[in-house]
Amino acid sequence: MNTQNINYLPIPPHFQPEKASQVWPVAYQQIALLAENWAKEYHISPAANDQNRVCLLLIDVQNTFCLPNFELYVGGKSGTGAIDDNIRLCEFIYSHLGKITKIISTLDTHTAMQIFHPIFWINKNGEHPIPSATNITQSDIENGTWQVNKAVVDITNGNYELLEKQAFHYVKKLTQDGKYPLTIWPYHSMLGGIGHALVSLVEEAIFFHSIARYTPTQFELKGENPFTENYSILRPEVLLGFDEKPIARKNESLIKQLLEYDQVIIAGQAKSHCVAWTVDDLLTEIQQIDPSLTDKIYLLEDCTSPVVVPGIVDYTELAENTFQRFANAGMHLVKSK
Numbered sequence: 001m002n003t004q005n006i007n008y009l010p011i012p013p014h015f016q017p018e019k020a021s022q023v024w025p026v027a028y029q030q031i032a033l034l035a036e037n038w039a040k041e042y043h044i045s046p047a048a049n050d051q052n053r054v055c056l057l058l059i060d061v062q063n064t065f066c067l068p069n070f071e072l073y074v075g076g077k078s079g080t081g082a083i084d085d086n087i088r089l090c091e092f093i094y095s096h097l098g099k100i101t102k103i104i105s106t107l108d109t110h111t112a113m114q115i116f117h118p119i120f121w122i123n124k125n126g127e128h129p130i131p132s133a134t135n136i137t138q139s140d141i142e143n144g145t146w147q148v149n150k151a152v153v154d155i156t157n158g159n160y161e162l163l164e165k166q167a168f169h170y171v172k173k174l175t176q177d178g179k180y181p182l183t184i185w186p187y188h189s190m191l192g193g194i195g196h197a198l199v200s201l202v203e204e205a206i207f208f209h210s211i212a213r214y215t216p217t218q219f220e221l222k223g224e225n226p227f228t229e230n231y232s233i234l235r236p237e238v239l240l241g242f243d244e245k246p247i248a249r250k251n252e253s254l255i256k257q258l259l260e261y262d263q264v265i266i267a268g269q270a271k272s273h274c275v276a277w278t279v280d281d282l283l284t285e286i287q288q289i290d291p292s293l294t295d296k297i298y299l300l301e302d303c304t305s306p307v308v309v310p311g312i313v314d315y316t317e318l319a320e321n322t323f324q325r326f327a328n329a330g331m332h333l334v335k336s337k
Contacts, residue, residue, distance in 0.1 A: 008095045009042055012208070015094060017087045019201055021067055023194060026204045035211035044098040047215035055261040056093070058105040059233065059268025059275045059304075061086060061202045064188045064195035065108075066269060071188035071195060074270040074305050077316055081305030082269050089267050089303040090205040092336040097213070101261070103206045104218040104254075106233040108189040108274070109196065113152045114226045115167060116185050122149045132309075135181040138172045155226050166227050169242035179237065182229075189223065220254060231274045234281040255285050263296050267303035267336075272315035275304050276322045283329055294330030299323060302335050 014034055038044070064070045066082040074082040093100065113119055118128035121136065123146060129136065140146045148160075148167045156162045171182050189196050197203070210217045223230040225248045230236040234255055236248040258264050264282075268275050279299065286293045306319035327333050 007098075009044075009097050011091055011094045012038055015090065015205075017090070017201070020083045020087050020090075020199070022200065023063060023067070023197075024200045026200060026207060028207065031204060031208055032211045035208045038097075038208075039212040042098070044212055047101045047213040050099075050101045052099075052263070053101045053261050054096075054099055054263045054265065055102045055104060055258060056100050057233075057258065057264060057266045057268075057278075058089070058103065058202070058206075059266065059278055060106055060108045060189075060270075061089070061199055061268050062108060062189060062195065063197055063199055066199045066202075071186045074307055076271075076305030076308055077314075078305075079310075081308075085267070085269070085303045085305055086199055086202050088336045089300070090201055092267075092300065092303065093205045093209055097209060100209060100213070100265075102215060102218065103209055104220060104258075105198065105206065106220045106222055106268070106274075106278075107196065107198075108230075109191050109221045109223050110187070110189050111191055111224070111226075112187060113155055114223075115170060116183060116229050117187055118184055120149055120152055120167075121146045121184065123147075129184040131184050131186040134184040136171060136184065137181045138168075138175050141168055141171060165242045166247070170227055170238055173238045191224075220251070222251075232277040232281045233274075234278055234285070255282070258282065259286070259289070259293060259296075261296065263298060265298045265300060267300040269304060270307045270315075270319075271304040271323070272306035272319035276319060279326055279331070280322070283326060283331070287329075291330065294326075295332075297326075297331040298334050299326060299331060300336050301333050302337075 012034065065072050065074050066086055067073060118131050121129050124144060129146065136146050148164050150160055153160045153163055174182060206217045220233050222233050225236060227247050228236040228238045233251060235250040239246060239248055241247045266275065266279060283294065301323065306315040308314045308316060323333060
């Protein structure tokens with residue numbers, strides 16, 4: 001992406017970065033009128049006319065991850081990581097309004113009774129695991145430290161044996177594949193809840209883009225399956241059940257769609273988790289098809305932050321090393337400015 005040939009647009013006057021940490025309703029009709037007038041004033045043509053097709057892929061820019069009072073806020077080193085990221089992200093969208101052909105936004109999407117939520121598991125005292133502080137391994141199940149909660153048997157239509165087999169297979173498969181253990185997360189990104197919604201400031205920006213460019217925002221849901229985590233939008237952590245039958249599938253259509261663009265720009269939360277795993281899966285697909293395709297991938301480094309819980313865990317170094325690996329493979333690490 002040759003920035004020397006890009007004419008940066010001004011930021012529309014309705015943009016209020018001071019509201020980045022707030023939840024508020026987007027005034028759709030008002031914003032739609034402003035966007036149409038903005039497009040006329042600055043001669044912004046419909047996205048269908050783009051000869052150079054650019055996709056902006058936004059990973060989980062939802063309240064759950066981006067606002068301090070929600071469940072899995074990504075504060076980064078500064079403590080205001082996701083908030084600052086989203087301000088820069090919106091400025092990037094407005095500045096490059098006429099160059100971004102398509103915005104695709106992923107939505108982490110969950111319900112209560114899933115394998116990574118506390119209610120799914122109990123110990124011998126009937127207690128649930130503490131979220132964010134509990135990992136469950138194969139040995140934990142084998143020695144009886146944790147077992148599947150019989151009360152969630154509705155997931156398998158009353159078949160507890162099937163429920164146990166699927167859960168044990170999942171945890172065992174994570175170990176066999178050399179991945180992290182199963183992490184028990186707080187209830188988050190709950191379908192239909194406020195945490196599931198996009199951050200208002202970002203929602204306003206992408207709605208403005210959709211009207212100005214006459215192209216609908218595309219939403220991609222991930223994480224609904226009760227038997228597997230789904231950090232990456234491109235594939236769940238485990239594809240097959242204990243019986244070798246599919247429990248989930250790769251997002252083949254999205255992979256194909258992304259690789260058809262001239263450039264793909266990626267931002268969102270968190271740099272150490274869902275962004276990293278999405279990019280890693282995309283890199284895997286590219287290497288199987290044509291390694292030179294990495295040249296079309298751009299990672300907005302200042303529009304994503306790692307998970308940091310002061311005094312407990314800090315994934316900053318891991319995230320930096322992971323992004324450097326992506327760069328070494330041919331992807332571009334860039335700033336939003």
